[in-house]
Amino acid sequence: MPGPDRPRGVDRPKARRNEQLSAFAQRHGALVALVLTVAVASLTFETFATGANLENVALSSAFLAIVALGMTFVIISGGIDLSVGSVFALGGVLAAWGSQHGFLVALLLPLLVCGGFxxxxxxxxxxxxxxxxxxxxxxxxxxxxxxxxxTDEGNETYLVAEGSFIGELGRGSLLGIALPIWITVGLFAVGGLALRRSRFGQHVYAVGGNEDAASLMGAPVVRTKITVYVLSGLLAGLAGALNAGWLTSGITILGQGMELEAISAVVIGGTLLTGGLGFVSGSLVGVLLLKVIQNIINQIGSLEAAYQQVVSGVFLIVVVVVQTWLARRRRVM
Incomplete structure (x- = not known):
């Protein structure tokens, strides 16, 4: 029976190449889109590639990125967290109120309460x-x-105490780069190592891939699920506290719709909504891509801010469709 076996052998390298291309597109597609978008924007708008504008994009991305980091763990585990926007706003208000009583209260209070949620x-x-x-x-x-x-139904706005260290964290800089950016980079480095190199990260992938199989393999399913949601709450609270330090106040209207932005960024970055597959670095790229698109819309000037939501929604639909197609294609191969 050599005849039937030969075509199968010939097709195998091609199938392997196709699978590798699909995996590359799923993991690095957002990065390619980000690089192309930045290149086109730099050539089109004179003010886009300036240091001040790029730092503004990075700083505005930092707070959403911290929230998206926690969301990445939750979605990979097969869950979803719609509370992060409100928890983010609550963390900012608690940090601003706590700054009147010292740095420890300003930082620990939002972390404890938001982690409690x-x-x-x-x-x-x-x-x-x-x-x-x-x-x-x-x-x-x-x-x-x-x-x-x-906040008395939002009628009272707490200001960050002058000279408070939480304000320094939000508005300070190191080597000319804002501290929230440094903090975000550090958190993503730790998050990436935890997800890819630790036993906890393996459990997160296993639970998201197949919860029953993970349980049979001895993975602590309950503890893993609880941990990812605590992590999401803590990071949302920390992002809110840093944002309050940056704005020097706890603004109650912030965070509305942030949960959808975080989910969009995570999915755009290559994490499957069904769980079991995802990348911390991809979520960071997804956040940057959304913020760059928003910045381009602001650069155009003639477009209303509502177009940001339209573009983000269309982008998310396209990414989910492409992800689904790639996943099915890899299963077939």
Whole structure:
């Protein structure tokens, strides 16, 4: 039977190449799009490639990127977290209020409260097997309600105390680069190592890929789920605290829709919404791509800000369709 075997052998290298191309597109497609977008924008707009504008893009990306980092772990584990926008705003308000009582209160209070919301999410989802969508939607409303209660329905805005170290973290710089950017880079470096090189990261992938199989293999499914939601809450609270330091106040209207931006950035970066596959570096690229597109729309000037949401939505649909097609193609191969 040599005849039938020969075509199969000939097709195997081609199938392997196609699989490698599909994997490359899924992992690095956002980076290619980012490089091309930056190149075109630099040639089209004189002010785009200036140091001030690029730093502005990086700084505006930093806070969303920190939130997206936590979202990456949640989505890879097979979950979703709709509460991060409200938790982000709550963290900013708590940090601004706490700055009146010293740096430790300004930093630890938002981390404890926001991490507590993540812990509640994780316990309800992992222990009672409630749907992450419903649980985190309830937490989103709860965090927003708590923030409004603290600020008298948004009528009171807490200012970061003058000379507070939380303000220095938000507005300070090192080697000419804003501290929030340095903090974001450091967090992503640690997050990338944890996801790819640690046992915890292996458990996150295993739980997102197949929860039952992960349990049979001895992976701590419940603990892993709780941990990723606590991590998401902590990072959202930290991002809110840094943002409050940058703005020198806890603004209550911030964070609305941030959960959708974070999810979009994570998915654009190559993480599958179904879980089991994703990359920390891809999420950072996804955030930068969204912020660069928003900056280009601002550079045009004649387009309304609402177009940012339209572009982001269209981009997300295209990415999800392409991801689904690539995943099916790799399964077929």
């Amino acid at each position: 993540g812990l509640i999410n994780g316990l309800l989802i992992a222990r009672t097997r409630l749907a992450p969508f419903i649980v985190t939607l309830a937490s989103m409303l709860g965090a927003r309600g708590l923030m409004l209660n603290i």
